[in-house]
Amino acid sequence: MSDSYDDQNIFAKILRGEIPSFKVYEDDETYCFMDIMPRTEGHCLVIPKTPCRNMLDATPEQLAACMRTVNIVANAAKTAFDADGVTLFQFNEAAGGQEVFHLHFHIHPRHEGITIRPPGTMGDMDVIKANADRIIAALP
Ligand code: AMP
DSSP states (O other), rough: OOSSSOOOOOOOHHHHOOOOOOEEEEEESSSEEOSSSOSSTOEEEESSSHHHHHHHHOOOHHHHHHHHHHHHHHHHHHHTTTOOOOEEEEOOOOGGGGOOOSSEEEEEOOOOOOOOOOOOOOOOOHHHHHHHHHHHHOOO
């Protein structure tokens, strides 16, 4: 069923601690961690801790909680990478570009004249860890 939540999705496994992630930030309602196929330096993801597939079935509370965390982490990432701006991506269902069916917001620090890389290339884990630490150091 395209509209049901599968609790075996990879982000649900990350939330349960069944697979590792590079944590950047969390509060009671949300979790932020690094994307392991980063399309920009500092590419990270914000997810709700409670289940929903995407923006289409999310509650106002889940969306509000995610946006609070996006605001906090996006500012920290902009500072950490001395970025000129920040791009958010958020995809809904396969036709909308979604591959992992647990709501998530991509945060991309952006620099003038530098394009976002294509998807699908695994990053260097040491670099990703170092980038997580840079964002963490810039958190309020
Ligand atoms: P999408 O559903 O199209 O927004 O894409 C899912 C995103 O999750 C992609 O950017 C992947 O690189 C990322 N991703 C997939 N598996 C993991 C993982 N285990 N840890 C961190 N990010 C992941």
